[in-house]
Amino acid sequence: MKLEAILLSLSVISTAAFVPNLPLPAFRTLPLFVASVEEATLDAEDRMDKSIDSVIQNMGTVRTGRANPSMLDRVKCEYYGAETPINQMATISAPSAQQLTVDPYDKSSLSAIERAIIEAELGLTPQNDGSIIRLNIPALTEDRRKEMLKQCKAIGEEGKVAIRNIRRSNVDAVKKLEKSGDISEDQ
Numbered sequence: 532m533k534l535e536a537i538l539l540s541l542s543v544i545s546t547a548a549f550v551p552n553l554p555l556p557a558f559r560t561l562p563l564f565v566a567s568v569e570e571a572t573l574d575a576e577d578r579m580d581k582s583i584d585s586v587i588q589n590m591g592t593v594r595t596g597r598a599n600p601s602m603l604d605r606v607k608c609e610y611y612g613a614e615t616p617i618n619q620m621a622t623i624s625a626p627s628a629q630q631l632t633v634d635p636y637d638k639s640s641l642s643a644i645e646r647a648i649i650e651a652e653l654g655l656t657p658q659n660d661g662s663i664i665r666l667n668i669p670a671l672t673e674d675r676r677k678e679m680l681k682q683c684k685a686i687g688e689e690g691k692v693a694i695r696n697i698r699r700s701n702v703d704a705v706k707k708l709e710k711s712g713d714i715s716e717d718q
């Protein structure tokens with residue numbers, strides 16, 4: 532029942548297109564060692580829950596017509612040789628419904644953050660005034676709505692594929708248990 536609810540929620544959320552710079556969730560393909568069917572089921576449930584959480588988090592980063600600091604959660608910047616999320620390098624706030632401000636803790640990283648926002652292809656143009664970066668959120672156009680729909684479809688499709696892969700690996704693990712004689716065919 533829970534699996535059906537998960538798949539239903541993913542199908543409502545999703546559809547299919549390619550989204551650049553979308554981080555792919557890291558999932559194990561097969562359980563390392565499964566001693567029983569119950570253990571395999573619990574492992575699969577746990578991984579499916581993590582997949583759903585990832586889809587929900589990625590949906591929150593989709594740019595709508597209203598300013599939201601979580602829009603910049605997936606943006607990473609080169610900072611002293613390491614890829615660092617900008618929400619760890621700066622304070623991101625929404626002073627109005629149509630504007631975000633990024634106030635870096637280290638002012639020398641201002642240009643790197645600005646470059647990362649441009650390269651993230653969010654459809655936002657940063658305005659650097661020397662101490663903070665302002666991002667004006669334009670009103671949604673029909674083209675932008677279609678683009679946003681494609682992005683949501685891709686995120687949802689990615690979640691469905693992850694759930695499918697987890698289910699497949701779980702079925703394979705149970706078949707291996709059955710083949711090795713650890714469980715009977717009825718279990």
